[in-house]
Amino acid sequence: MQFIHIDKYKLSLEQYGSEFILITSLEQKNLIPVSEAIYKAKLNFTEEVIGTDDEICLKLRSPFDKISIKQLESIQLDKRSQPNKYILPVHFNDHQDWRAIEDFSSKSREEIIDELITTNLTFHMHGFLPGFLYISGLPEYLHCPRKATPSKRVEAGTIAIGGPYLGLYSCSSPGGWYSIGRCPLIVFDPSQEPPTSLQHGDTVLLESVSKEAYHTHIDSKLDSDHYG
């Protein structure tokens, strides 16, 4: 175990042979901004950078030594004056999962939608599957625990609630979150580098759209501040 500093973060670092390194916070701080900064630095010794709230994993490509630590410690975090703002159009459909959410929150679908479209949400992180977005900022009464038995198939574009997060499924997959609607936009495009422009801390606003508008915007690309 070693202790290092990246920007203002006090971190501990544990090496697992020549394979990987795990970095944790000594102050219980969220590490997503640090992992984004390490990823952007494209350090020669890292093959993969995976960041979660409490831990960063660096898969090693080459030996990790004193120079590597210096490289890590010289990383500066992005100082953005203002986060970007993204608007996600959502067609709030009549998915059967709504009933469970209404039961859990003791609020009606309409009340919940009203609150969702007037709340400033925040893009938190990637994870789970390519293009899956974890979006934070949900009111506490919507923090539904995940389904005991995951649904076999959740369609691409689904907006769902799981724990403290609103999620967007960019790929169809099995999933344990509660579906509340669909977003027609492509937020994750593997023909682009990087596949998405969203960064930790960006503001996400939901805009309720009709089924017709949903179909008009299908396959449009997500763009900062506007869409379509």
Add this chain to the structure above:
Amino acid sequence: MGSCILLQPGALTTLQDNGRSGYAQYAIPSGGVMDVVAAHKAQQLVGNDPDWPIVECTLKGPKIKFESETKIALTGGDMQWKLNRELVERNAVINVQANDILSSGFTKDQPRSYLAIRGKITTRYHYNSCSTYGPAQLGHKQGQALAAGDKITWVESHMHVTNQSLVNQNLSTEYIHLHRGPEYNLLPEESRHRLVSEQYKVGPDSNRMGARLLGPKLISGTIKKSVPVLPGFMQLPPSGFPIVVLQDGQTTGGYPRIAFLKSQELNAFNRLPIGQLFRFQLVS
């Protein structure tokens, strides 16, 4: 241009290469060949660059009609490969002519077999890799496995077949070496002991994302939040049966990471026939 056509697809036949590294940040798994050693050996035999696309066959091989003359090599599992109904040798260069038919059956041992075709297969790349990854429609055929009627085409190669002796990497699958993972300490003493003293086997519902192990049930504490995972990590879900994360596995997970396999050990692990008993050995 050379070409061949799939008459029968086999159980799961996909185009792969060495995968797309560097995108786990976006939850894109590296993917790529499951048995790097066997795949590279086949490529070397036909004089291909090891980074070029190769055909990975799982459990039951395909039936393929060649439309042009070329050289091929077959490595990995014994899928009883036949050329025009005659058994052919694995780990050797085979000359094929137009209209030759390569056929195969169920594997007799390792779950994966590789077919290298001399030349560079034409395909679609995402992040410098053609590796087929279904969930995000990445790589060849937008992430779909090869199907009957699919054509494989390639640009003929002018690279020399090197006669350098092949490094014969004998990967032992009798014991699979394990290292203590970040949450190894969550295993009580009895589970630590069972993990390495009793036998396991790879369960039938395993896939390119993960190998579900069958064997003695383990218990462990839980973790609160999702943490990073890499191919080779052994997770312990509440069922008590460990899962080894494989090439197409998720990049984060909410289960304790009790152990990990290094790349070469993962290569050996991926060679284990489904259902064959083996033991783990803890190394530090």
